[in-house]
Amino acid sequence: MVDGQQVAAFLGQGDNEQLVALAGEAVPVVTAMVRAYTRDGGFVDGLLPNEQLEAVIVTATARLVANPEQIRQTVGGVQQLDGFQGWSLAETFVLNRYRKKAAG
Secondary structure, three states: OOOHHHHHHHHOOOOHHHHHHHHHHHHHHHHHHHHHHHOOOOOOOOOOOOOHHHHHHHHHHHHHOOOOOOOOEEEEEEOOEEEEOOOOHHHHHHHHHHOOOOOO
């Protein structure tokens, strides 16, 4: 199961206790979104995400906590957009491997 420490370590800030705590709060939200997107596909025993979905949870949570206010910011010549706006292309490729399609 992904935790805040994994996300902070992915961002190279594993010793930042505030970031670990913030990521720890965001992980369940992102995990719920992954679970909903895949309709529980890729979750071992319906509870734990497999290794590939864990990677999606880590990367998506990292993007979410990089801008916790989720507002547009400009610092000098660098502009950070409005925050988390959905899955990245790479995350979508992984998620689609496990997504259960509705019968039609």
